Amino acid sequence: MGWWSGWMARVRVLVFRGREEADLVEEMRFHIERETEKLIRGGMPAGEARREAHIRFGGVERMKERTRDERGVRGVEDVVRDVRYAVRTLVRAPTFTIVAVFTLSVGIGATTAMYSLVAGVLLEGLPYPDSDRIVAVWERSDDGRVLHASYLNFADWRSGSTSLEGLAAFTPPTTMTLVTPTGGTRASVTDVSADFFRVGGVEPLLGRTPAPDENRPGGPPVALVSHAFWSQALGAPEDLSGIALQVRGTAHALIGVMPPGFELPGVVDIWLPLDRAVPWTVRANHVVGVIGRLAPGADPARANAELDRVHGAIRATSSEVETVGVTVRPLLDQMVGGSRRPLLLLLGASAFLLLVACTNVASTLLARGSSRRRELAVRAALGAGRGRLIRQLLLEGLVLAFLGAGGALILGRALLEVTGRLDPGAIPRLAQVGLDGDVLLFTMGVAVLTSLLFGLLPALRLTAGDLAEAVRSGRDGGDRRTRFTGRLLIAGEVALAVILLSGAGLLLRSLSAILDRDGGFRTEGVATGQMHLPAEKYADYEAGFDFLDRALREIGALPGVEEVGLGLTLPVRGSSDFSSGVLMTDGERTETRFRYRVVDSGYFRTLEIPLVEGRLFEPADDPAAPHVAVVDEAMAAALWPGESALGKRFNPAGMDPWPEEWLTVVGVVRDVGHWGLEPGSAPAYYVHASQRPAFLAFFGLHLVARGPDASALAGAVRERVRALDADVPVRVSTLSQQIAGSAADRRFTAFVFGGFALLALVLAAVGIYGVVAYAAARRTREMGIRLAIGARPTQVRDAIQAEALGAAAAGAALGLTGSLVLARTLGSLLYEVGPGDPVALLGGLALLAGAVWLASWIPARRGTRVDPVRALREE
Amino acid sequence: MSDERSDLLQGTLDLLVLRVLSLEPMHGWGIGERIQEMSGEVFQVNQGSLYPALQRMRRKGWIDAEWRRTENNRRARYYALTSVGERRLALEVEGWRRASGAVERILSEALAGR
Numbered sequence: 005m006g007w008w009s010g011w012m013a014r015v016r017v018l019v020f021r022g023r024e025e026a027d028l029v030e031e032m033r034f035h036i037e038r039e040t041e042k043l044i045r046g047g048m049p050a051g052e053a054r055r056e057a058h059i060r061f062g063g064v065e066r067m068k069e070r071t072r073d074e075r076g077v078r079g080v081e082d083v084v085r086d087v088r089y090a091v092r093t094l095v096r097a098p099t100f101t102i103v104a105v106f107t108l109s110v111g112i113g114a115t116t117a118m119y120s121l122v123a124g125v126l127l128e129g130l131p132y133p134d135s136d137r138i139v140a141v142w143e144r145s146d147d148g149r150v151l152h153a154s155y156l157n158f159a160d161w162r163s164g165s166t167s168l169e170g171l172a173a174f175t176p177p178t179t180m181t182l183v184t185p186t187g188g189t190r191a192s193v194t195d196v197s198a199d200f201f202r203v204g205g206v207e208p209l210l211g212r213t214p215a216p217d218e219n220r221p222g223g224p225p226v227a228l229v230s231h232a233f234w235s236q237a238l239g240a241p242e243d244l245s246g247i248a249l250q251v252r253g254t255a256h257a258l259i260g261v262m263p264p265g266f267e268l269p270g271v272v273d274i275w276l277p278l279d280r281a282v283p284w285t286v287r288a289n290h291v292v293g294v295i296g297r298l299a300p301g302a303d304p305a306r307a308n309a310e311l312d313r314v315h316g317a318i319r320a321t322s323s324e325v326e327t328v329g330v331t332v333r334p335l336l337d338q339m340v341g342g343s344r345r346p347l348l349l350l351l352g353a354s355a356f357l358l359l360v361a362c363t364n365v366a367s368t369l370l371a372r373g374s375s376r377r378r379e380l381a382v383r384a385a386l387g388a389g390r391g392r393l394i395r396q397l398l399l400e401g402l403v404l405a406f407l408g409a410g411g412a413l414i415l416g417r418a419l420l421e422v423t424g425r426l427d428p429g430a431i432p433r434l435a436q437v438g439l440d441g442d443v444l445l446f447t448m449g450v451a452v453l454t455s456l457l458f459g460l461l462p463a464l465r466l467t468a469g470d471l472a473e474a475v476r477s478g479r480d481g482g483d484r485r486t487r488f489t490g491r492l493l494i495a496g497e498v499a500l501a502v503i504l505l506s507g508a509g510l511l512l513r514s515l516s517a518i519l520d521r522d523g524g525f526r527t528e529g530v531a532t533g534q535m536h537l538p539a540e541k542y543a544d545y546e547a548g549f550d551f552l553d554r555a556l557r558e559i560g561a562l563p564g565v566e567e568v569g570l571g572l573t574l575p576v577r578g579s580s581d582f583s584s585g586v587l588m589t590d591g592e593r594t595e596t597r598f599r600y601r602v603v604d605s606g607y608f609r610t611l612e613i614p615l616v617e618g619r620l621f622e623p624a625d626d627p628a629a630p631h632v633a634v635v636d637e638a639m640a641a642a643l644w645p646g647e648s649a650l651g652k653r654f655n656p657a658g659m660d661p662w663p664e665e666w667l668t669v670v671g672v673v674r675d676v677g678h679w680g681l682e683p684g685s686a687p688a689y690y691v692h693a694s695q696r697p698a699f700l701a702f703f704g705l706h707l708v709a710r711g712p713d714a715s716a717l718a719g720a721v722r723e724r725v726r727a728l729d730a731d732v733p734v735r736v737s738t739l740s741q742q743i744a745g746s747a748a749d750r751r752f753t754a755f756v757f758g759g760f761a762l763l764a765l766v767l768a769a770v771g772i773y774g775v776v777a778y779a780a781a782r783r784t785r786e787m788g789i790r791l792a793i794g795a796r797p798t799q800v801r802d803a804i805q806a807e808a809l810g811a812a813a814a815g816a817a818l819g820l821t822g823s824l825v826l827a828r829t830l831g832s833l834l835y836e837v838g839p840g841d842p843v844a845l846l847g848g849l850a851l852l853a854g855a856v857w858l859a860s861w862i863p864a865r866r867g868t869r870v871d872p873v874r875a876l877r878e879e
Numbered sequence: 880m881s882d883e884r885s886d887l888l889q890g891t892l893d894l895l896v897l898r899v900l901s902l903e904p905m906h907g908w909g910i911g912e913r914i915q916e917m918s919g920e921v922f923q924v925n926q927g928s929l930y931p932a933l934q935r936m937r938r939k940g941w942i943d944a945e946w947r948r949t950e951n952n953r954r955a956r957y958y959a960l961t962s963v964g965e966r967r968l969a970l971e972v973e974g975w976r977r978a979s980g981a982v983e984r985i986l987s988e989a990l991a992g993r
Binding site: 010014027030031032034035037039040042058061062063067070071073144 | 912930
């Protein structure tokens with residue numbers, strides 16, 4: 005156990021250092037005393053004895069040193085001492101320290117915030133057991149698009165798949181009113197098939213999931229609720245027996261509560277059994293989402309291939325199947341895949357910003373280092389090797405970096421808070437994101453790396469060459485290589501800033517291009533209201549349409565309102581879209597899919613969708629009359645090229661509950677672009693709302709109204725609806741807001757990128773300012789001479805400024821090349837903006853040029869305000 | 880007498896210190912005195928080597944240190960042998976005996992060959 009007590013001795017020495025020192029001193033004193041006594045006993049006089057004893061003992065200090073050396077903790081003690089020295093040095097230069105720490109906080113903070121986003125959103129698994137085994141299954145059309153599955157297809161897949169050990173369908177969650185024992189409330193409801201909870205792999209917190217014989221046609225109405233709903237809306241009752249929820253007019257018995265965090269297929273309050281009463285009888289109704297769990301040993305590719313075969317078999321037996329196959333994707337991928345590129349891009353941008361910060365601090369250290377040469381020379385003279393000096397300088401950098409990391413954590417936290425509040429829809433799974441252990445570790449690692457990045461170059465430069473010689477000859481800091489390094493750093497900073505600025509410019513221009521797009525309909529002044537009529541109250545369609553008629557009339561009568569209308573969906577993202585192929589009169593089914601819209605005439609008028617031929621819907625087009633449709637130009641051209649579409653007939657192939665019903669075209673309207681698609685690329689046909697009431701009742705609808713002030717109108721809509729019936733939940737907004745909301749993730753990316761670019765610009769400017777100021781201060785003598793022999797102050801100032809500008813220009817040129825590379829990388833994130841877009845680049849460059857010019861002009865000018873006589877006297 | 884006092888190599892110093900401490904625990908000054916005395920005044924320990932050596936042996940766990948009162952009621956740091964130190968002493972003794980035996984043989988042979 006010798007080595008153990010040896011290590012304990014080391015630890016003891018480190019911890020009780022003061023006492024160890026005192027012990028050493030006392031021990032030596034004792035020794036000298038005893039020796040003195042011995043000599044006195046031998047006859048030597050006292051004074052001489054003491055002197056002799058000391059001489060015999062030898063050098064006390066050296067002995068102490070050697071003893072300390074033997075303790076084995078020299079290395080650690082040195083480091084501790086260096087750290088304390090570093091802290092003292094930093095405290096002595098408060099301005100520099102504060103600016104440097106702040107710069108580093110910004111750089112490290114940005115990187116930390118972005119990493120925590122990436123880690124929380126992209127890397128962190130879903131909170132279900134073996135969540136990487138859960139997949140989402142879609143149907144695939146022949147043009148490669150993915151669609152919701154149809155229930156009947158899903159049922160056939162279920163029986164035919166072996167690589168999936170569980171397959172479940174669900175309806176997209178809808179918000180509706182329902183009645184609980186404590187009263188009426190709104191909740192998000194989804195219907196899920198039998199295996200749903202098994203696929204999720206999570207056991208209920210309370211109660212149970214539906215038994216196999218319950219989730220089948222004609223089974224009992226039961227329900228499971230989320231933890232949040234259970235505690236907030238129901239009051240967290242421990243005993244679930246006897247609790248029933250009135251949903252869609254039926255009482256569902258509460259049988260279980262899911263634990264918090266179970267968010268399949270999204271943030272849902274209530275799960276109802278789907279297989280009980282399936283409302284779809286046609287294969288072409290693509291309305292359910294499907295998730296599955298891979299069997300052990302299977303992977304998504306195998307499952308995909310197998311389901312493709314099964315689907316192919318179904319296709320062979322049924323002519324109704326118009327999709328060609330399936331697409332199987334891991335669930336996490338499905339949820340966050342779209343955010344992958346933007347988030348990684350932002351992480352890269354933050355890394356660039358960090359580099360700018362490092363370059364900044366490095367160039368400042370270098371510039372400031374000139375004044376430290378003297379001190380370093382003294383230390384070198386006292387025996388410190390170059391390695392030791394470099395280690396000390398690096399340690400200083402490490403202290404700065406850790407202070408910066410501390411500030412970064414605060415900044416990063418604030419940045420995440422702000423993000424969450426501003427744009428909750430932009431990033432999926434934002435709730436997962438937080439500054440947890442992983443992120444902290446990352447931050448520390450970044451801090452260490454950063455300190456090396458900005459510290460190594462100055463440390464090497466400052467300790468190079470014969471320090472004593474440099475100090476003596478007075479050339480400290482004026483060393484050519486040091487100045488060159490300084491200019492190199494400025495160029496680097498500017499290059500990085502240019503790249504960031506150009507990227508930001510491109511993204512912002514893309515954003516504005518998207519938002520300004522003409523989708524073929526009017527957005528100005530349009531307010532929207534999304535609502536859902538509770539089934540118990542509006543069990544028959546007459547009551548429902550009655551209510552809607554009254555609502556439309558009253559809103560239309562409000563002062564300033566120009567038009568009102570209603571529709572199943574809006575042409576913005578987030579509004580579900582329904583589509584199918586259609587049957588033609590000669591029995592042929594089309595290859596193309598057409599979008600299916602349920603609207604009234606007011607819809608066209610409110611959104612100013614012009615009528616090209618024929619007529620819009622009229623009150624006479626009621627359920628008893630022949631069913632009619634209005635098609636858009638693209639569909640007319642696709643199905644009946646060269647002739648008028650009026651009077652032609654087609655069958656929506658089971659999109660609605662009348663499979664034998666044929667629609668007659670009565671009008672043609674201009675194309676409208678559904679979000680993300682150009683007008684004309686998504687041909688659509690419209691059916692009259694009163695002839696398709698089922699859709700409105702099941703899925704909810706949108707009211708649209710147009711007036712001079714959209715937001716005021718939105719408020720008025722809500723009031724009117726509430727006044728008519730307080731039980732109808734309505735969510736109002738303006739169409740412009742909805743469109744902007746559709747671009748939420750683009751906006752997020754563009755703004756954050758822009759923020760980083762701006763910060764880089766500020767940092768670069770501050771860095772240049774600092775370097776030029778130092779340069780000017782150092783060259784006071786030279787400037788004094790110039791002024792004394794007759795140079796004009798402006799000439800001297802220009803000379804100093806020119807140096808900085810030259811470096812900046814070189815950096816800008818490098819940056820421009822880099823920005824072209826960046827633009828190519830951005831690729832698909834850009835919209836209607838090419839990589840070489842001049843406006844974006846020029847804008848960024850102009851901004852940078854202005855900042856750089858100012859940052860070098862001010863200190864240079866300040867430097868020339870020097871009295872030549874005083875400058876010459878100064879040394 | 881002081882002229883013939885020889886310098887001690889580090890390894891030998893360790894051996895002698897361990898030997899002295901095997902007799903009884905002792906403070907630093909006492910160790911030096913004892914070695915000097917037991918060697919018949921041949922070896923005078925250099926303090927500059929003694930204390931660092933004591934520290935080194937502490938670090939290696941061969942000896943322990945403890946503050947005690949001397950007979951004159953003064954505070955001094957006493958060193959004592961540990962069990963590890965005892966084993967080390969045995970090793971060092973054996974090593975020394977073997978080395979010095981070998982040196983002796985060489986010298987005898989050389990002399991005999993003359």
